[in-house]
Amino acid sequence: MLAHxxxxxxxxxxxxxxLKIGLVPTMGALHEGHLSLxxxxxxxxxKVVVSVFVNPIQxxxxxxxxxxxxxxxxxxxxxxxxxxxxVFAPSPSCMYPxxxxxxxxxxxxxxCPPFFYVNKLCGKTRVGHFDGVCTVVLKLFNIVxxxxxxxxxxxxxxxxxxxxMVRDLNVPVKIVQCPIVREESGLALSSRxxxxxxxxxxxxxxxxxILNNIxxxxxxxxxxxxxxxxxxxxxxxxxxxxxxxxxxxxxxxEEKSKADxxxxxxxxxxxxxxxxxxxxxxxxx
Ligand code: AMP
Numbered sequence: 515m516l517a518h519x520x521x522x523x524x525x526x527x528x529x530x531x532x533l534k535i536g537l538v539p540t541m542g543a544l545h546e547g548h549l550s551l552x553x554x555x556x557x558x559x560x561k562v563v564v565s566v567f568v569n570p571i572q573x574x575x576x577x578x579x580x581x582x583x584x585x586x587x588x589x590x591x592x593x594x595x596x597x598x599x600x601v602f603a604p605s606p607s608c609m610y611p612x613x614x615x616x617x618x619x620x621x622x623x624x625x626c627p628p629f630f631y632v633n634k635l636c637g638k639t640r641v642g643h644f645d646g647v648c649t650v651v652l653k654l655f656n657i658v659x660x661x662x663x664x665x666x667x668x669x670x671x672x673x674x675x676x677x678x679m680v681r682d683l684n685v686p687v688k689i690v691q692c693p694i695v696r697e698e699s700g701l702a703l704s705s706r707x708x709x710x711x712x713x714x715x716x717x718x719x720x721x722x723x724i725l726n727n728i729x730x731x732x733x734x735x736x737x738x739x740x741x742x743x744x745x746x747x748x749x750x751x752x753x754x755x756x757x758x759x760x761x762x763x764x765x766x767x768e769e770k771s772k773a774d775x776x777x778x779x780x781x782x783x784x785x786x787x788x789x790x791x792x793x794x795x796x797x798x799x
Contacts, residue, residue, distance in 0.1 A: 516590055516601050520657050523602050524723050527659055533560035537660035537687075539651055541565040542603075543583035543705035544592050547695040551664040552596045554692050563658050564593050566603040570648030571610070571617055583708050602658065605644070609653060619647075624649040625683075627675050631767060635671045635758060635780055636791065647672055648679050655680075655687050663687045668694045670701055670780060674767060693799060694792070696722065701712040702792045713793045714786040717753045721781050724749050724759065732796045737772045742779075755784040764795060 517523050527535070530611035536559030538551045544566075555562045566589050573579035586603055593601045606615030613621060629638070632644045655663065664679075665673040677689050695703050700722035701715060710718060724746045729744055739761045746759050762769055764778035775797030782791045 515599070516603060518603055518605065519608060520604070523600065523622060526600055528588045530561050530585065534662070535539075535559060535658065535660040536562045536662045536664060536690075537654060537658045538562065538564045538664045539654050540564060540566055541568045541582065541588075541705065542589045543585050543708065544589045545695075545703045547666060547703040547705075548669060549596060551692050552593070552598060552696045554690065555662065555664050556597055558690075559662060561599040562597070563602060563660065564589075564598050565654050565658070566590075566601060567609065567650070567654075569609070569646055569650040570606050570615060571649060572643050574642065575638055576710075577640070583705055584647065600709050602654075604662055610651065610672065621639070625679060627653055627679065628711060631671070634762075634767065635760060636782060637671065639757060643673070644675055648675060651676055652679065652683070652685065655685055660687055662690050664690050665795065666686050666691060666692050666694065668704070669791070670764075671767065700726070702790075704790065706788055706790065709788045710786055714788065717751075718785045718788075718790055720749050720785070721790055721792040722782055725779050725792060727762070729794055729796055732773055732777075737774065739769075739771055739773055742773055744753060746781075753785060756790070757782040757784065761796075764797075 536555035538555050540548050552564060566586060568582050570579055589603050590601050610616055612618040624645060627648055637644050665676060673691050679690060680687055699719055701718055727745055728742050731742055736742055742761060743759055750756060759781050761773050761777050761779050764776050773796055778793055779798040780793040782789060
């Protein structure tokens with residue numbers, strides 16, 4: 515079933531009282547990465563809801579909100595194939611009615627995650643991004659009232675912040691984190707890969723190569739974070755515009771001077787002007 519309004523979702527939710535509900539929040543343009551979350555949700559829940567919503571308030575003014583791929587018919591077809599019980603595809607004005615699709619001056623309450631978690635990695639260049647993400651996720655949790663919410667490790671900073679949000683605000687939703695799905699080449703699947711040319715997709719392999727190489731160096735016994743980061747430069751050419759490469763604690767995002775089994779390596783790099791992110795755990799997943 516496809517729902518565009520909150521009322522329709524609430525009605526379904528009422529029908530499903532007592533069942534275990536899973537929510538997979540997405541911005542659509544679904545690929546195998548999203549489908550892996552849906553499959554996991556199908557495995558452990560009685561009913562699965564997928565939201566498809568390109569959330570305007572998590573995009574900065576110079577970002578790709580307008581050109582972000584929107585393929586609802588195809589997404590709905592894929593969801594139906596996977597046995598999804600409800601696809602919730604609201605309009606911006608359904609989610610933000612007071613501001614006609616945006617936050618308005620009258621919006622009193624939104625989620626503003628702590629500076630420590632947002633003043634680094636993606637939050638450094640995408641100012642306000644995680645306010646937008648947390649606000650929409652909390653709204654979706656309140657609308658769908660799932661027992662479990664499914665998120666990808668692909669957006670590692672996002673899932674860490676969302677875990678803290680549900681803990682801090684006593685939101686009764688268990689966050690399930692799912693591994694990164696990649697193409698055979700190693701490229702992490704992303705809706706934004708659609709913007710890349712064939713050549714660009716090859717250049718984009720630099721992200722996973724840098725990550726894998728750092729992990730290989732770590733496995734050989736190099737733990738000095740500065741030395742590990744240094745190894746990236748051998749891979750970069752003028753086709754790659756690196757935004758960040760960090761090795762942090764995978765639970766707290768704290769900086770370390772020595773990498774260990776709890777470290778995560780995170781990278782953001784532009785290829786053909788497309789901003790791509792990826793990450794890898796140095797210890798066991
Ligand atoms: P998005 O539509 O990009 O907002 O992503 C929706 C959800 O899918 C997020 O929890 C992402 O982390 C997850 N996701 C996106 N790409 C992948 C991937 N390649 N592997 C696993 N999960 C992913």
